Amino acid sequence: MDFSFSSDQQLLKNSARAFLDEHCKPAAVRLLWDDPRGESDTMWKEMAQLGWLGLSLPERHGGSEPASAKQGVGNLVHDAARMASQQPIDVAALREHVLSHFDTIEMPAAWLAERERTRAVAMIDKLLQWIAANPRGLVDVELAFERELAGEIETGQRVLLGGRVDRLELDDRGRLVVVDLKTGAQAPSAKDVAEHAQLAAYQVAVEAGAFGEGCQAGGAEIVALGTTKDDAAVRGQAALAEAADPSWGLALVHRAASAMAASAFTALVNDGCGYCAVRTSCPVSGKGRQVTDE
Numbered sequence: 627m628d629f630s631f632s633s634d635q636q637l638l639k640n641s642a643r644a645f646l647d648e649h650c651k652p653a654a655v656r657l658l659w660d661d662p663r664g665e666s667d668t669m670w671k672e673m674a675q676l677g678w679l680g681l682s683l684p685e686r687h688g689g690s691e692p693a694s695a696k697q698g699v700g701n702l703v704h705d706a707a708r709m710a711s712q713q714p715i716d717v718a719a720l721r722e723h724v725l726s727h728f729d730t731i732e733m734p735a736a737w738l739a740e741r742e743r744t745r746a747v748a749m750i751d752k753l754l755q756w757i758a759a760n761p762r763g764l765v766d767v768e769l770a771f772e773r774e775l776a777g778e779i780e781t782g783q784r785v786l787l788g789g790r791v792d793r794l795e796l797d798d799r800g801r802l803v804v805v806d807l808k809t810g811a812q813a814p815s816a817k818d819v820a821e822h823a824q825l826a827a828y829q830v831a832v833e834a835g836a837f838g839e840g841c842q843a844g845g846a847e848i849v850a851l852g853t854t855k856d857d858a859a860v861r862g863q864a865a866l867a868e869a870a871d872p873s874w875g876l877a878l879v880h881r882a883a884s885a886m887a888a889s890a891f892t893a894l895v896n897d898g899c900g901y902c903a904v905r906t907s908c909p910v911s912g913k914g915r916q917v918t919d920e
Contacts, residue, residue, distance in 0.1 A: 640705070641676065675770065675788060698731035699742055700809035703749045703851065704768075707792065707807055710757060711767040720750055749809060749851040756849055756858040762795040762803060765837075769794050773836035775879065785883040787831055794837060801844025801865065802837055804828040813850035813859035822848070823882070825863045826875035833866065833876075842867065 649669055658664055673679060705727075706720050724746050733739045772788035779785060793805035806825065808814075819825065825846035832843040843865050850859040866875045885891065893910045905911040 638678075638681075642678075645672070645676065675772070695731055695733050695738070695742070696810075699728075699746050700852075702727055702731070703746060703753070703809050704792065704807060706750055707753055708767050710753060711764060711793075715754065715757070717754060720754070721747060724750055745852065752851045752856075752858045753807070753849075756851075756860070760795075762797050765794040765796055765802065767793050769837070771831055771836040773831055773834045775830065775834050775876065777876070777880065779880050779884045779887060781884070781887050783883075783887060785880060787827060787834070787836070787879060789827070789831070791828055797844040799844060801842045802832045803844045804832065804846040806846070806848050808848055808850045809852040810850070811852050811854075813853050814848060814861055816861055819848055819861035819863050822846075822863055823878055826866070827879055829863070829866050830875045830879050 649672070654666075658666060702724055706724055709716075709720055709723060725743070728743050728746060729739075731742075733742065768790060770788075770790045772786065775785045775787055777785075791804045792807045795803045795805060797803050804825065806828070814822065825848065828846050829843040831837070832841050835841065845865045845868075846863045848861045850861070853859050866872050871877075893908055895910055899905060899908075899911060902908065902911070906913050
């Protein structure tokens with residue numbers, strides 16, 4: 627019986643170790659020891675943002691189900707990408723990390739393992755080629771952020787925007803550029819990326835000061851590593867300030883926040899329907915059914 631950690635468990639272990647190293651230094655522990663409550667609201671909030679509190683719950687109930695095989699491969703590549711931020715890059719160590727942890731990923735069929743292993747190594751090679759040719763400077767990787775945005779939505783509420791970026795970089799004009807690494811088999815089209823909501827939200831966060839007051843967004847990029855191409859497929863989104871309407875990203879985030887704050891949601895067919903956690907109860911999926919008398 628194999629009691630070794632899976633790649634996802636190893637990632638969780640590394641994440642927990644980094645978090646505790648930062649937040650549970652001896653002085654902080656002594657303060658909590660003397661505190662009648664013995665706990666920190668700030669730490670609970672940050673652990674919730676990391677997704678730890680929902681690990682034992684299914685996604686349809688707001689939790690985080692175990693990663694699929696594809697997600698496991700993606701997580702492993704992202705972990706290697708984090709290691710690649712350390713200079714000089716140890717190429718052999720990166721490949722060894724991927725190969726040594728690959729067998730901890732549960733594949734739906736044994737014959738898929740070799741194909742996905744080869745694909746994972748190819749993604750690392752593409753990542754290294756892209757890093758070598760990338761002219762921008764690296765600021766940080768796997769960087770979490772949270773920022774209250776200007777303005778209010780229709781309910782009179784302020785919007786709190788939070789998330790985590792794969793790579794934060796600095797261009798030759800001193801602007802911050804967010805890079806999102808993708809490991810799926812398909813790369814989005816240039817047209818889709820020009821209006822990509824996730825990238826726009828990252829740029830809004832930059833402009834709002836999530837990574838430092840007065841920072842300017844220099845655009846955002848998707849670097850797709852999982853396609854059949856020999857190199858990474860790079861798709862860029864122009865800086866918000868260069869758009870005909872520089873406020874379109876903020877308006878998009880506000881619309882999303884208004885929809886989330888509403889008492890009812892309009893079900894719409896979209897690209898996420900195939901892996902939606904609640905498709906079995908969705909009225910437009912063809913699998914759902916009415917659950918109320920109205």
